[in-house]
Amino acid sequence: MSVPVRLARGAAGVIHPGRRRRVEPIFYWFLLPTLLVFTALVLLPAVVGLFYSFTDYVGFGTWSFTGITNYRAVFSDPSVLAAYEFTIGFALVTVVVAQVVALALALGLTGRIRYATALRSIFVIPMVISGIVIAYVFEYLFSNTLPSLATSVGFGPLEQSILGNPSLAWTAIVIVSAWQTIPGALLIYIAGLLTIPDELYEAAALDGASPWRRFRSITLPLIAGFVVINSVLGVKGYLNAYDIIVALTYGGPGTATRSVAMTIFSGYTGGDYAYQMANAAVFFVLTVVVSLLQLLATRGRGLRLR
Secondary structure, X not given: OHHHHHHHHOOOOOOOOOOOOOOOHHHHHHHHHHHHHHHHHHHHHHHHHHHHOOEOOOOOOOOOEOOOHHHHHHXXXXXXXXXXXHHHHHHHHHHHHHHHHHHHHHHHHOOOOOOHHHHHHHHOHHHHOOHHHHHHHXXXXXXXXXXXXXXXXXXHHHOOOHHHOOOOHHHHHHHHHHHHHHHHHHHHHHHHHOOOOHHHHHHHHHOOOOHHXXXXXXXXXXXXXXXXXXXXXXXXXXXXXXXXXHHHOOOOXXXXXXXXXXXXXXXXXXOOHHHHHHHHHHHHHHHHHHHHHHHHHHHOOOOOOO
C-alpha cells in the first residue's frame, strides 16, 4: 500500500505514470552552443541567400528588389532545366544500382562464409577515401587503362574514353558514385539483416520455401525500414553530387553531365549570385519533396521505420 500512496503524493524520486519526465535545465545549456553554431553557419546564411534571391545582387555592390524575376528565369532557362534533368536521372539510376549491389553484398557477408569479418572490412574501405581521390583514379582508368584493354581485345565501343562520349559519360559517374556509397549502405543492410532471427528462416525452410521465397517473404519485409533509410540518404547525396563530377568530366562533354550543384556554384563565381540563390532555393524544395515522396510511397505499402 505504501507505493500507491507515494505515487499519489508525488514523492521525490518516483516516476508518475502518464507524465512527461522533467528535463533538467543543464541539458538546454549543453544544447545552446550547437544551436548558436548551426544558426550562425547554416540558418543565417540560408536566410540571407533567400533574401538576395529576390534581388539583382551580383555578390558585391548595390542591389535592388526584382521580385520573383529570378524564379521565373530558373523555370525557363534551358541550361538549368537540362542540369535538373541530368541530376534527377543520375540520382534515380545510381540509387537503384547502389542499393541492389549493397543488399546483394550484405546477404553474402551475413551468410555462413569464412572470413566474413575480414571481407566486411575490405568492402568498407571506399568510405574512408576522399571522393575527389576516387574520381581521379577512375578518371585515369576510364581514359587510359580501359581504352588500352579494349584496343588489345578489339572491342571498338570502348577504345575511346567514355568520358568524352556525351551518351556514355554519365555511366562513368554512376559507376564511381555507386562504388563510393555502396559501403555505407552495406553497413546499414548488414545491421538490418543481423536483427532477423534465424528461427524464421529455419521454419520457412522446413515448410519448403525456396531461397527466393524466403527473401521475398521474410528478409525484404523485415529490412524495409533499412531500405527506406538507404534510399532517402542515397537520393539526397546523389542530388548534391559535385566533387566526383568535377573530377571526372567537369560537367562535360559540353554540358552533358553538368549537375545542379555545379550550375549553382559556377553562378556564384560568375556574377549570377541572386539568380543562382533562387536556383538553390528551388533545388532545396525539390530535395525535400523527393524525400517526402519516398517516405510516403513506402509507408503507403505498410513499411515502417523500425
